[in-house]
Amino acid sequence: MIRVLIADDEALVRSGLRMILESSGDIVVVGEAQDGEAAVRASARLRPRVVLMDVRMPAMDGLTAAARVLAAPDAPKVVMLTTFDLDEYVHEALRLGAVGFLLKDTRPEDLVAAVRTVAAGQAMLSPTVIKRLIGAFAQRPASRSERARDRLALLTAREEDVIRAVARGLSNADIGRELRLTEPTVKAHVSRVLAKLGLANRVQAAILVHDADLT
Incomplete structure:
Protein backbone atom coordinates (compact mmCIF):
# COMPACT_ATOMS: atom_id res chain seq x y z
CA MET A 1 0.00 0.00 0.00
CA ILE A 2 1.16 3.52 -0.82
CA ARG A 3 1.01 5.66 2.34
CA VAL A 4 -0.17 9.22 1.64
CA LEU A 5 -0.44 12.35 3.77
CA ILE A 6 -2.84 15.08 2.61
CA ALA A 7 -2.11 18.69 3.57
CA ASP A 8 -4.81 21.23 2.66
CA ASP A 9 -6.55 23.92 4.69
CA GLU A 10 -10.01 22.99 3.36
CA ALA A 11 -11.67 20.02 5.07
CA LEU A 12 -13.90 19.36 2.07
CA VAL A 13 -10.88 19.15 -0.25
CA ARG A 14 -9.10 16.76 2.11
CA SER A 15 -12.19 14.54 2.30
CA GLY A 16 -12.55 14.50 -1.47
CA LEU A 17 -8.89 13.63 -2.01
CA ARG A 18 -9.08 10.87 0.61
CA MET A 19 -12.16 9.37 -1.05
CA ILE A 20 -10.53 9.41 -4.51
CA LEU A 21 -7.24 7.94 -3.36
CA GLU A 22 -8.60 5.23 -1.09
CA SER A 23 -10.98 4.04 -3.81
CA SER A 24 -7.90 2.97 -5.79
CA GLY A 25 -7.27 -0.13 -3.69
CA ASP A 26 -3.51 0.34 -3.37
CA ILE A 27 -3.35 3.75 -1.65
CA VAL A 28 -4.07 4.50 2.00
CA VAL A 29 -4.32 8.00 3.48
CA VAL A 30 -2.44 7.79 6.78
CA GLY A 31 -3.13 11.35 7.88
CA GLU A 32 -4.37 14.85 7.13
CA ALA A 33 -3.01 18.30 7.98
CA GLN A 34 -4.81 21.64 7.76
CA ASP A 35 -1.72 23.87 7.58
CA GLY A 36 1.99 23.72 6.79
CA GLU A 37 3.19 23.37 10.36
CA ALA A 38 0.87 20.42 10.96
CA ALA A 39 2.04 18.88 7.68
CA VAL A 40 5.69 18.97 8.75
CA ARG A 41 4.87 17.36 12.11
CA ALA A 42 2.60 14.73 10.56
CA SER A 43 5.16 13.80 7.93
CA ALA A 44 7.82 13.21 10.59
CA ARG A 45 5.42 11.18 12.75
CA LEU A 46 3.57 9.14 10.11
CA ARG A 47 6.38 8.70 7.56
CA PRO A 48 4.22 8.60 4.41
CA ARG A 49 5.68 7.68 1.04
CA VAL A 50 3.87 10.58 -0.68
CA VAL A 51 2.72 13.97 0.61
CA LEU A 52 0.05 15.92 -1.29
CA MET A 53 0.79 19.51 -0.28
CA ASP A 54 -1.43 22.49 -1.00
CA VAL A 55 0.56 25.59 -1.97
CA ARG A 56 -1.53 28.14 -0.06
CA MET A 57 -2.16 27.33 3.61
CA PRO A 58 -2.24 29.31 6.87
CA ALA A 59 0.45 29.24 9.59
CA MET A 60 3.04 28.00 7.10
CA ASP A 61 2.58 27.96 3.32
CA GLY A 62 2.98 24.77 1.33
CA LEU A 63 6.29 25.70 -0.28
CA THR A 64 7.92 26.38 3.09
CA ALA A 65 6.43 23.19 4.51
CA ALA A 66 7.64 21.22 1.47
CA ALA A 67 11.19 22.49 1.99
CA ARG A 68 11.15 21.31 5.61
CA VAL A 69 9.61 17.94 4.76
CA LEU A 70 12.14 17.36 1.97
CA ALA A 71 15.06 18.27 4.22
CA ALA A 72 14.31 15.35 6.57
CA PRO A 73 16.18 12.04 6.30
CA ASP A 74 14.40 9.52 4.06
CA ALA A 75 12.04 12.28 2.95
CA PRO A 76 8.77 11.34 1.23
CA LYS A 77 7.93 12.34 -2.32
CA VAL A 78 6.10 15.66 -2.38
CA VAL A 79 3.43 16.58 -4.91
CA MET A 80 2.23 20.17 -4.81
CA LEU A 81 -1.48 20.87 -5.32
CA THR A 82 -2.96 24.22 -6.21
CA THR A 83 -5.79 25.98 -8.00
CA PHE A 84 -3.17 28.35 -9.45
CA ASP A 85 -0.64 27.54 -12.19
CA LEU A 86 1.54 30.61 -11.64
CA ASP A 87 5.12 30.23 -12.78
CA GLU A 88 6.70 31.21 -9.47
CA TYR A 89 4.91 28.35 -7.70
CA VAL A 90 6.02 25.80 -10.28
CA HIS A 91 9.63 26.88 -10.41
CA GLU A 92 10.02 27.23 -6.66
CA ALA A 93 8.38 23.86 -5.97
CA LEU A 94 10.69 22.09 -8.43
CA ARG A 95 13.72 23.94 -7.11
CA LEU A 96 12.90 22.70 -3.62
CA GLY A 97 12.79 19.11 -4.85
CA ALA A 98 9.07 18.42 -5.29
CA VAL A 99 8.55 15.65 -7.83
CA GLY A 100 5.04 16.60 -8.86
CA PHE A 101 2.89 19.66 -9.39
CA LEU A 102 -0.81 19.19 -10.10
CA LEU A 103 -3.72 21.56 -10.44
CA LYS A 104 -6.77 20.84 -8.31
CA ASP A 105 -8.92 20.40 -11.41
CA THR A 106 -6.92 17.28 -12.27
CA ARG A 107 -9.19 14.33 -13.04
CA PRO A 108 -9.53 11.73 -10.23
CA GLU A 109 -7.92 8.97 -12.31
CA ASP A 110 -4.97 11.26 -13.10
CA LEU A 111 -4.53 12.09 -9.42
CA VAL A 112 -4.34 8.39 -8.55
CA ALA A 113 -1.92 7.82 -11.43
CA ALA A 114 0.24 10.70 -10.21
CA VAL A 115 0.52 9.25 -6.70
CA ARG A 116 1.48 5.87 -8.10
CA THR A 117 4.00 7.45 -10.45
CA VAL A 118 5.85 9.48 -7.82
CA ALA A 119 5.74 6.60 -5.33
CA ALA A 120 7.58 4.55 -7.96
CA GLY A 121 10.30 7.19 -8.16
CA GLN A 122 9.15 9.07 -11.26
CA ALA A 123 8.14 12.70 -11.69
CA MET A 124 4.61 13.87 -12.46
CA LEU A 125 3.53 17.22 -13.88
CA SER A 126 0.11 18.19 -15.19
CA PRO A 127 -0.10 19.00 -18.93
CA THR A 128 -0.86 22.63 -18.07
CA VAL A 129 2.30 22.89 -15.98
CA ILE A 130 4.40 21.26 -18.70
CA LYS A 131 3.17 23.87 -21.20
CA ARG A 132 4.16 26.65 -18.81
CA LEU A 133 7.63 25.18 -18.35
CA ILE A 134 8.16 24.77 -22.09
CA GLY A 135 7.19 28.41 -22.52
CA ALA A 136 9.76 29.40 -19.91
CA PHE A 137 12.44 27.35 -21.67
CA ALA A 138 11.70 29.10 -24.98
CA GLN A 139 12.42 32.46 -23.32
CA ARG A 140 15.62 31.47 -21.53
Whole structure:
Protein backbone atom coordinates (compact mmCIF):
# COMPACT_ATOMS: atom_id res chain seq x y z
CA MET A 1 0.00 0.00 0.00
CA ILE A 2 1.16 3.52 -0.82
CA ARG A 3 1.01 5.66 2.34
CA VAL A 4 -0.17 9.22 1.64
CA LEU A 5 -0.44 12.35 3.77
CA ILE A 6 -2.84 15.08 2.61
CA ALA A 7 -2.11 18.69 3.57
CA ASP A 8 -4.81 21.23 2.66
CA ASP A 9 -6.55 23.92 4.69
CA GLU A 10 -10.01 22.99 3.36
CA ALA A 11 -11.67 20.02 5.07
CA LEU A 12 -13.90 19.36 2.07
CA VAL A 13 -10.88 19.15 -0.25
CA ARG A 14 -9.10 16.76 2.11
CA SER A 15 -12.19 14.54 2.30
CA GLY A 16 -12.55 14.50 -1.47
CA LEU A 17 -8.89 13.63 -2.01
CA ARG A 18 -9.08 10.87 0.61
CA MET A 19 -12.16 9.37 -1.05
CA ILE A 20 -10.53 9.41 -4.51
CA LEU A 21 -7.24 7.94 -3.36
CA GLU A 22 -8.60 5.23 -1.09
CA SER A 23 -10.98 4.04 -3.81
CA SER A 24 -7.90 2.97 -5.79
CA GLY A 25 -7.27 -0.13 -3.69
CA ASP A 26 -3.51 0.34 -3.37
CA ILE A 27 -3.35 3.75 -1.65
CA VAL A 28 -4.07 4.50 2.00
CA VAL A 29 -4.32 8.00 3.48
CA VAL A 30 -2.44 7.79 6.78
CA GLY A 31 -3.13 11.35 7.88
CA GLU A 32 -4.37 14.85 7.13
CA ALA A 33 -3.01 18.30 7.98
CA GLN A 34 -4.81 21.64 7.76
CA ASP A 35 -1.72 23.87 7.58
CA GLY A 36 1.99 23.72 6.79
CA GLU A 37 3.19 23.37 10.36
CA ALA A 38 0.87 20.42 10.96
CA ALA A 39 2.04 18.88 7.68
CA VAL A 40 5.69 18.97 8.75
CA ARG A 41 4.87 17.36 12.11
CA ALA A 42 2.60 14.73 10.56
CA SER A 43 5.16 13.80 7.93
CA ALA A 44 7.82 13.21 10.59
CA ARG A 45 5.42 11.18 12.75
CA LEU A 46 3.57 9.14 10.11
CA ARG A 47 6.38 8.70 7.56
CA PRO A 48 4.22 8.60 4.41
CA ARG A 49 5.68 7.68 1.04
CA VAL A 50 3.87 10.58 -0.68
CA VAL A 51 2.72 13.97 0.61
CA LEU A 52 0.05 15.92 -1.29
CA MET A 53 0.79 19.51 -0.28
CA ASP A 54 -1.43 22.49 -1.00
CA VAL A 55 0.56 25.59 -1.97
CA ARG A 56 -1.53 28.14 -0.06
CA MET A 57 -2.16 27.33 3.61
CA PRO A 58 -2.24 29.31 6.87
CA ALA A 59 0.45 29.24 9.59
CA MET A 60 3.04 28.00 7.10
CA ASP A 61 2.58 27.96 3.32
CA GLY A 62 2.98 24.77 1.33
CA LEU A 63 6.29 25.70 -0.28
CA THR A 64 7.92 26.38 3.09
CA ALA A 65 6.43 23.19 4.51
CA ALA A 66 7.64 21.22 1.47
CA ALA A 67 11.19 22.49 1.99
CA ARG A 68 11.15 21.31 5.61
CA VAL A 69 9.61 17.94 4.76
CA LEU A 70 12.14 17.36 1.97
CA ALA A 71 15.06 18.27 4.22
CA ALA A 72 14.31 15.35 6.57
CA PRO A 73 16.18 12.04 6.30
CA ASP A 74 14.40 9.52 4.06
CA ALA A 75 12.04 12.28 2.95
CA PRO A 76 8.77 11.34 1.23
CA LYS A 77 7.93 12.34 -2.32
CA VAL A 78 6.10 15.66 -2.38
CA VAL A 79 3.43 16.58 -4.91
CA MET A 80 2.23 20.17 -4.81
CA LEU A 81 -1.48 20.87 -5.32
CA THR A 82 -2.96 24.22 -6.21
CA THR A 83 -5.79 25.98 -8.00
CA PHE A 84 -3.17 28.35 -9.45
CA ASP A 85 -0.64 27.54 -12.19
CA LEU A 86 1.54 30.61 -11.64
CA ASP A 87 5.12 30.23 -12.78
CA GLU A 88 6.70 31.21 -9.47
CA TYR A 89 4.91 28.35 -7.70
CA VAL A 90 6.02 25.80 -10.28
CA HIS A 91 9.63 26.88 -10.41
CA GLU A 92 10.02 27.23 -6.66
CA ALA A 93 8.38 23.86 -5.97
CA LEU A 94 10.69 22.09 -8.43
CA ARG A 95 13.72 23.94 -7.11
CA LEU A 96 12.90 22.70 -3.62
CA GLY A 97 12.79 19.11 -4.85
CA ALA A 98 9.07 18.42 -5.29
CA VAL A 99 8.55 15.65 -7.83
CA GLY A 100 5.04 16.60 -8.86
CA PHE A 101 2.89 19.66 -9.39
CA LEU A 102 -0.81 19.19 -10.10
CA LEU A 103 -3.72 21.56 -10.44
CA LYS A 104 -6.77 20.84 -8.31
CA ASP A 105 -8.92 20.40 -11.41
CA THR A 106 -6.92 17.28 -12.27
CA ARG A 107 -9.19 14.33 -13.04
CA PRO A 108 -9.53 11.73 -10.23
CA GLU A 109 -7.92 8.97 -12.31
CA ASP A 110 -4.97 11.26 -13.10
CA LEU A 111 -4.53 12.09 -9.42
CA VAL A 112 -4.34 8.39 -8.55
CA ALA A 113 -1.92 7.82 -11.43
CA ALA A 114 0.24 10.70 -10.21
CA VAL A 115 0.52 9.25 -6.70
CA ARG A 116 1.48 5.87 -8.10
CA THR A 117 4.00 7.45 -10.45
CA VAL A 118 5.85 9.48 -7.82
CA ALA A 119 5.74 6.60 -5.33
CA ALA A 120 7.58 4.55 -7.96
CA GLY A 121 10.30 7.19 -8.16
CA GLN A 122 9.15 9.07 -11.26
CA ALA A 123 8.14 12.70 -11.69
CA MET A 124 4.61 13.87 -12.46
CA LEU A 125 3.53 17.22 -13.88
CA SER A 126 0.11 18.19 -15.19
CA PRO A 127 -0.10 19.00 -18.93
CA THR A 128 -0.86 22.63 -18.07
CA VAL A 129 2.30 22.89 -15.98
CA ILE A 130 4.40 21.26 -18.70
CA LYS A 131 3.17 23.87 -21.20
CA ARG A 132 4.16 26.65 -18.81
CA LEU A 133 7.63 25.18 -18.35
CA ILE A 134 8.16 24.77 -22.09
CA GLY A 135 7.19 28.41 -22.52
CA ALA A 136 9.76 29.40 -19.91
CA PHE A 137 12.44 27.35 -21.67
CA ALA A 138 11.70 29.10 -24.98
CA GLN A 139 12.42 32.46 -23.32
CA ARG A 140 15.62 31.47 -21.53
CA PRO A 141 18.68 33.69 -22.13
CA ALA A 142 21.66 32.32 -24.07
CA SER A 143 23.87 32.52 -20.97
CA ARG A 144 21.55 30.11 -19.15
CA SER A 145 21.84 27.59 -21.98
CA GLU A 146 25.61 27.90 -21.92
CA ARG A 147 25.77 27.30 -18.17
CA ALA A 148 23.54 24.26 -18.52
CA ARG A 149 25.71 22.80 -21.28
CA ASP A 150 28.82 23.40 -19.17
CA ARG A 151 27.28 21.41 -16.32
CA LEU A 152 26.29 18.55 -18.62
CA ALA A 153 29.84 18.40 -19.98
CA LEU A 154 30.73 16.59 -16.74
CA LEU A 155 28.82 13.53 -17.95
CA THR A 156 30.03 10.59 -19.99
CA ALA A 157 28.40 9.93 -23.37
CA ARG A 158 26.28 7.13 -21.86
CA GLU A 159 25.21 9.30 -18.93
CA GLU A 160 24.17 12.02 -21.36
CA ASP A 161 22.11 9.49 -23.30
CA VAL A 162 20.37 8.52 -20.07
CA ILE A 163 19.64 12.06 -18.91
CA ARG A 164 18.25 12.99 -22.33
CA ALA A 165 15.88 10.05 -22.08
CA VAL A 166 14.91 11.16 -18.56
CA ALA A 167 14.10 14.61 -19.96
CA ARG A 168 11.71 12.99 -22.42
CA GLY A 169 9.79 11.50 -19.49
CA LEU A 170 10.83 7.88 -20.06
CA SER A 171 10.78 5.41 -17.18
CA ASN A 172 13.85 3.38 -16.24
CA ALA A 173 12.35 0.37 -18.01
CA ASP A 174 11.73 2.39 -21.20
CA ILE A 175 15.24 3.83 -21.11
CA GLY A 176 16.66 0.36 -20.70
CA ARG A 177 14.83 -0.90 -23.76
CA GLU A 178 15.87 2.10 -25.83
CA LEU A 179 19.55 2.02 -24.81
CA ARG A 180 19.76 -1.77 -24.45
CA LEU A 181 20.60 -1.61 -20.76
CA THR A 182 19.20 -3.51 -17.80
CA GLU A 183 16.82 -1.59 -15.56
CA PRO A 184 19.22 -1.76 -12.55
CA THR A 185 21.98 -0.33 -14.77
CA VAL A 186 19.72 2.54 -15.83
CA LYS A 187 18.81 3.21 -12.21
CA ALA A 188 22.51 3.32 -11.29
CA HIS A 189 23.23 5.73 -14.17
CA VAL A 190 20.37 8.03 -13.12
CA SER A 191 21.57 8.09 -9.50
CA ARG A 192 25.13 8.81 -10.60
CA VAL A 193 24.01 11.62 -12.92
CA LEU A 194 21.94 13.29 -10.20
CA ALA A 195 24.88 13.09 -7.79
CA LYS A 196 27.36 14.46 -10.33
CA LEU A 197 25.15 17.41 -11.19
CA GLY A 198 23.93 18.10 -7.66
CA LEU A 199 20.29 17.59 -8.62
CA ALA A 200 17.52 16.45 -6.29
CA ASN A 201 15.37 14.50 -8.73
CA ARG A 202 14.49 13.64 -12.33
CA VAL A 203 12.40 16.79 -12.80
CA GLN A 204 15.40 19.00 -12.10
CA ALA A 205 17.47 16.85 -14.48
CA ALA A 206 14.85 17.32 -17.21
CA ILE A 207 14.84 21.09 -16.68
CA LEU A 208 18.64 21.20 -17.00
CA VAL A 209 18.53 19.25 -20.27
CA HIS A 210 15.85 21.58 -21.63
CA ASP A 211 17.91 24.59 -20.54
CA ALA A 212 20.86 23.19 -22.49
CA ASP A 213 18.59 22.76 -25.55
CA LEU A 214 19.53 19.08 -25.82
CA THR A 215 16.03 17.56 -26.11
